[in-house]
Amino acid sequence: MEKQIQKQVERRRTFGIISHPDAGKTTLTEKLLLFGGAIQMAGTVKARKAARHATSDWMAMEQQRGISVTSSVMKFNYEDFEINLLDTPGHQDFSEDTYRVLTAVDSALMVIDSAKGVEKQTRKLMEVCRLRDTPIITFINKMDREGMDPFDVLADIEETLNIECAPLSWPVGMGKEFKGVYSLHDKRLHLFSATHNGGINQGMVIDSLDDPTLDKELGLQADKLREDLELLEGAGYPFDAERYLAGKQTPVFFGSAINNFGVHELLDSFVQLAPHPQSRPAVEREVSPFETSFSGVCFKIQANMDPQHRDRIAFVRINSGKFTKGMKVRHHRIGKDVQISKATIFMAQDREGVEEAWPGDIIGIHNHGTIKIGDTFTEKEPLKFTGIPNFAPEIFRRVILKTPLKAKQLQKGLTQLAEEGAVQLFRPTQNNDYILGAVGMLQFDVIQSRLQDEYGVDAIYEPVELYTARWISCEDKIELARFKKGAARYLALDADENLTYLAPSRWRLDDAVETWPNISFHKTREHE
Ligand code: G4P
Numbered sequence: 001m002e003k004q005i006q007k008q009v010e011r012r013r014t015f016g017i018i019s020h021p022d023a024g025k026t027t028l029t030e031k032l033l034l035f036g037g038a039i040q041m042a043g044t045v046k047a048r049k050a051a052r053h054a055t056s057d058w059m060a061m062e063q064q065r066g067i068s069v070t071s072s073v074m075k076f077n078y079e080d081f082e083i084n085l086l087d088t089p090g091h092q093d094f095s096e097d098t099y100r101v102l103t104a105v106d107s108a109l110m111v112i113d114s115a116k117g118v119e120k121q122t123r124k125l126m127e128v129c130r131l132r133d134t135p136i137i138t139f140i141n142k143m144d145r146e147g148m149d150p151f152d153v154l155a156d157i158e159e160t161l162n163i164e165c166a167p168l169s170w171p172v173g174m175g176k177e178f179k180g181v182y183s184l185h186d187k188r189l190h191l192f193s194a195t196h197n198g199g200i201n202q203g204m205v206i207d208s209l210d211d212p213t214l215d216k217e218l219g220l221q222a223d224k225l226r227e228d229l230e231l232l233e234g235a236g237y238p239f240d241a242e243r244y245l246a247g248k249q250t251p252v253f254f255g256s257a258i259n260n261f262g263v264h265e266l267l268d269s270f271v272q273l274a275p276h277p278q279s280r281p282a283v284e285r286e287v288s289p290f291e292t293s294f295s296g297v298c299f300k301i302q303a304n305m306d307p308q309h310r311d312r313i314a315f316v317r318i319n320s321g322k323f324t325k326g327m328k329v330r331h332h333r334i335g336k337d338v339q340i341s342k343a344t345i346f347m348a349q350d351r352e353g354v355e356e357a358w359p360g361d362i363i364g365i366h367n368h369g370t371i372k373i374g375d376t377f378t379e380k381e382p383l384k385f386t387g388i389p390n391f392a393p394e395i396f397r398r399v400i401l402k403t404p405l406k407a408k409q410l411q412k413g414l415t416q417l418a419e420e421g422a423v424q425l426f427r428p429t430q431n432n433d434y435i436l437g438a439v440g441m442l443q444f445d446v447i448q449s450r451l452q453d454e455y456g457v458d459a460i461y462e463p464v465e466l467y468t469a470r471w472i473s474c475e476d477k478i479e480l481a482r483f484k485k486g487a488a489r490y491l492a493l494d495a496d497e498n499l500t501y502l503a504p505s506r507w508r509l510d511d512a513v514e515t516w517p518n519i520s521f522h523k524t525r526e527h528e
Contacts, residue, residue: 001292005322005358009289012319012360014084016101018126019111021091021118024141028111028257029074029085035267036076036083066309072302072315073362081271084360090121096421097300099391100373102128104299104317106360107135107274109266110250111257114140114147114174117156126161131524132387133247135275138165139266144192144256146175150232154252166239167232169265171254172218172225179218181254181262183227184232185269189225189339191217192261198409212346241399245275277360280319282376283384287320288400291357294321294329295378296363297385298371298472301420312420313344313364314371319385323357327375329377331370338377340365374420374527389524390494392469393424393437396502397461406457410434413455414447418495423447426469426500435492435502436461467506470521472499479518487512498525 019025056128074085086105102108108129112118115444129136140153149154154165172179172189180191191204206214209229215222243249251273255262277289280297287295300315316516328339344364357363376385401410414434418425423444438444444461451457471494474480484491484499490508492500501521503509513521 001322002290005290005292008082008358009360010276010321011080012082012084012277012358013106013107013271014086014105014277015109015270015274016086016088016105017109017111018088018102018122018129018136019090020113020116020121023111023113023116023119024257025088025090025111025123028109028139028141028263030099031257031263032083032085032258032267033074034260036078072300075361078267078271080492083271086362086363088125092442093440094121095438095443096391096393096424098125099128099439100299100388100421102134103132103388104297104315104362105134107137109270110136110138112138112157113152114142114150114153114254115145117148117153118160123160126163128391129247130411131389135245135247135273136250137244137266137270137274138250138252139257139262140171140252140254141257143171143174143178143181143254143262144259149242150174150254151226154236157250157252163247164237164243165252166237166244166249167252167254168269169255169262170225170228170232171219171252172221175513177221178256179221181265182229183265184229184492190262190265192256192259195517241273244273277319281386283386284382287383288496289320291320291439292322293379293381294323294327295319295376295381295383295385296323296329297377297388298365298375299388301371301373301422303420303422311366311368312371314367314375316363316365316377318357318359318361318363320334320359321379323361323363325355330382331373331381331426332376332378332382334370369416369420372419372527378386386526389526390421390424391439392471392523394439394468395437395441395444396464396466396469397436398464399434399436400460400462402458402460405454409455409457410451410459413451415459415495417447417450422450424469425495426502428492428502429513430489430491434463435466437466467503467509469494470501470503470509470523471525472501473520473522474518476518479516483516483519487516496527 017019017025040079072087076083081443086101088101089095102125110122138157150171157165168184170182170184172182178192180189189206208227237249239251240249244251253262257263279286279288284369296316296318298316299316302313331338374388376383391437401407414425417423426435426437436447448459451459488500490502492502494500501512
């Protein structure tokens with residue numbers, strides 16, 4: 001068993017992609033799935049359709065089985081590696097889940113648009129990665145378009161994100177003049193040829209910088225490449241695996257996802273460099289993935305979109321041991337044993353017939369609302385994993401009940417939805433308002449329709465002027481009591497009755513932090 005676990009852990013990679021909308025996350029994901037043989041496609045346009053088709057196939061399948069978890073986890077194989085790509089919802093469906101997914105990965109891939117550099121959403125997601133010093137590999141995309149000078153992109157990443165860049169590949173030209181990518185590791189140049197068929201593009205490879213073919217193919221750009229490489233040698237950071245694993249340095253690759261160029265090199269390096277499932281902290285102790293006894297933690301709950309099926313799926317990341325279908329595990333928060341007979345083990349293809357899962361894998365457990373985010377499951381040892389927090393919301397709404405008689409249902413609905421992590425609920429200490437907080441707009445729409453469908457409550461929203469929320473803690477009881485009195489009009493309790501400061505403006509928050517130096521204002525809150 002020990003040997004088997006070791007082998008399964010070492011061949012697994014569980015990661016998420018961080019990027020700003022439009023940088024190319026979807027395109028890159030498709031290409032990675034293509035290399036992994038999880039999807040096949042003939043041409044880029046067709047490919048998109050094929051991908052859509054594939055997605056809807058999964059959805060149909062999921063609906064039949066009464067679940068809807070469309071592509072939340074994409075599993076694929078590459079060489080001897082088994083890769084779990086966890087989707088980090090972007091665009092409109094950007095939500096707290098996007099943040100929380102990043103607490104369940106062992107590493108991240110950052111996609112940057114070469115013309116835009118580091119953008120807002122990437123900065124936010126990077127902050128989440130910092131919470132656990134998650135190792136990050138960077139892919140600078142769209143080299144086939146005019147963009148920033150590669151040195152400037154690196155400087156932008158280093159300055160904005162405060163992380164060292166260690167280029168492992170280097171581009172020759174960009175836009176119309178984009179000629180290829182030089183691998184600093186293999187010391188070979190891979191010449192670019194646009195592929196419009198979406199297939200796997202081998203292209204021509206030049207093995208040495210001194211090869212006359214280089215000058216023949218690149219002309220003056222050959223000299224520029226040699227100069228750039230000299231400059232990098234003098235001024236750049238050499239790759240340092242330890243610094244990468246500590247989240248202090250990011251290896252950088254250049255390419256063009258849409259042309260499937262640079263993606264192969266990226267994937268080759270990714271499986272070699274990125275860490276296998278790592279130890280996870282629990283309140284009691286650190287849990288190693290190599291331990292033979294099963295343990296896992298819930299990091300996301302997804303409600304069924306089909307109103308016929310009220311069940312929810314709890315996404316559980318396996319942290320140690322082996323999971324077998326039908327296994328009995330202990331659900332520690334409620335102190336009960338549960339038999340997990342209907343667990344879904346996520347695969348991009350052929351989900352049927354999978355009977356076991358290993359550390360780094362994600363399983364989906366059906367439940368009717370008994371599982372909360374942060375809940376731990378083990379074979380027997382009582383454990384409570386940490387590091388899967390709530391994140392301070394960034395947008396707020398006041399809930400107005402249209403039928404006052406339904407106040408009880410509203411309270412129940414909002415409390416349950418908050419437990420699921422769909423939204424955060426705050427009750428100001430000085431009035432009876434219901435304030436909802438979220439990190440993405442779509443969360444409010446989802447809550448409104450779920451209140452209607454699942455609890456029969458008609459509610460509307462009203463804007464409320466709030467900047468952010470901070471969870472409060474203070475060892476000194478007298479100081480805390482003084483604070484509660486002094487800042488009463490800004491205080492609220494969240495769904496778990498934790499004291500929260502609702503800041504109407506950034507200025508007010510800064511002022512409160514300065515006025516109350518012994519009070520801690522937390523941006524995240526661990527689940528109890
Ligand atoms: P996202 O998931 O990060 O939001 O990005 P997505 O992959 O959807 O890509 C956003 C747009 O950028 C798409 O164009 C896509 O085709 C384009 N794109 C992605 N990678 C590259 C690249 O390497 N080079 C170039 N030139 N473009 C790239 P769109 O016009 O918005 O959509 P579509 O009509 O192509 O689907």
